[in-house]
Amino acid sequence: MEIYVNSTIITAVLFIGFLFTLIMVGAYGFTHKRDSTLNRFFLAKCLQITAVSLMVFRGDIPDVLSIWLANIALYAGTSLEVAALVNLQGFLRPKMRLIYIYVTIVGIMGFSILFIFYNTEPIRIAYYSFLTAILLSPVCLVGFRSSSLLMKVVGLLYGVGVIFSIVRGFSSFFIPIQSFTLYNPGVLQLVVLLSFYVLSNLMNLAFLLLMKEKVDRELVILANQDDLTGILNRRAFTRSAEDLVRHNKKGMQHSFLLFDVDHFKQINDTYGHLAGDQVLQDMTTTIQGQLTDKDLFGRYGGDEFAILLVDKGIEASNRFTEQLISSLHSTKSIVPYQVSIGITTFETSTLEELYACCDEALYEAKKAGRNQFKRW
Structure with a gap:
């Protein structure tokens, strides 16, 4: 039995998920305006919402908006989201931050070149998927090194995202494009979109839980540590x-x-x-x-x-x-x-x-x- 799903509906549901996350993060950030980690994550959600909004209207608006701008916004949002998670665990050193900026800029430039000169869907999908896998990898490494069980679970979750991106990238070369594109109804489309939906919302929830864990950790330190010397009070x-x-x-x-x-x-x-x-x-x-x-x-x-x-x-x-x-x-x-x-x-x-x-x-x-x- 063939399963048909409207990609616009799933994308719209994904938009709603991002929107609710943005509202919760924004409400929390209203009283924590100086938290750079929270600001990065908030900006990431804004970019991802922008990207999904443009994807919903693919076919009704120019490709430069629904494909080029949407993918760049989604890529930049993913980069900021990963940077926020890594910074949350204290691993975002100045050198690593600089590398991430370079990777993001080079990734955007590369996608722009592909869009102008090699604008075919398999190449775009492969490029974006492999680039996403590279972006998500640091969270896996941080999760492995972290002493927090929650962060280890988050690292494992992002590891699934890395594997998913790599498989999707390679599959774009071997599966017929009419079966693989997310805008063509079918079983594969349903699996990809639902996987992306579930992973995205789990990652949003994971960030909020990690923020709470960080606050709890800071409260314990404040309750037990002398402010001036750093030893036990x-x-x-x-x-x-x-x-x-x-x-x-x-x-x-x-x-x-x-x-x-x-x-x-x-x-x-x-x-x-x-x-x-x-x-x-x-x-x-x-x-x-x-x-x-x-x-x-x-x-x-x-x-x-x-x-x-x-x-x-x-x-x-x-x-x-x-x-x-x-x-x-x-x-x-x-x-x-x-x-x-x-x-x-x-x-x-x-x-x-x-x-x-x-x-x-x-x-x-x-x-x-x-x-x-x-x-x-």
Whole structure:
């Protein structure tokens, strides 16, 4: 049984799908006007809607609009959509962005030359299909490298799009044009148009879900990270430290360090608060280079910081603290500074007790002349 489908109807339905996506993205972007990723995707949908609108009227308007302009708009929209997805995962480096611009420009120029000098449908279909496969490939690579399960699924989805484009490109040379063209009713036309419709809408949905995932990730960072130094804030540090202390294995010793910058108020008053902020940033960067992945490092507030050294007893924590004081003293900072540290080693305790003990030891270190550590 032959299946006949009106290509205009399917194209119009595709237009509606793009339009609803554009409305949702536009509504979200109204309050996120400075988001370059969202702006790229919004522009991509505008171009794709323009392309589909022109395709609907093929035969009723000049070919230069329904074929040349429509395909160029669709190609440019695909390029921007892929750039938005790659940028969403943080992989759109300046060099890659420049390559994408060149590929897009060369692709448009190539299609224009074909349209002027070799305007046959099999050649146009093959060229556009292979070019689309090249454009979609980076999303597959990014999805493979990403730690996000959703992005891996998106990469797989775009991989299907790459395979579909390659198959369509090769098929245009072997299948009779009257059977292959999307404007000739038949089973092949139905498969191609419906596949394109499903893939396009799945990709639109995937982008919106990835945007939500990105926002969720940023909210977690804001909730757990100190704005100035990038390390754990007090809330996140105490939560993680309490969990580690509560579930400590029998016989395993950890060490808790509490410290602050000596005469930090004087640094702020003499050199300014920007210099004080730079001191804290330099200090945290230096200390982070000496910690393991298991250790916890957080800012309690102001110039007061805490470190929880995992599986380090008295001797190991003493060596670490001595090295820390020495490295901070020799750090090339815009303002010379030093720290005083209170330290205690424990097997079982509570975070409140550890803080009180280290606070007392820190006070003793300051009384003894600063720039040193005292053990409780």
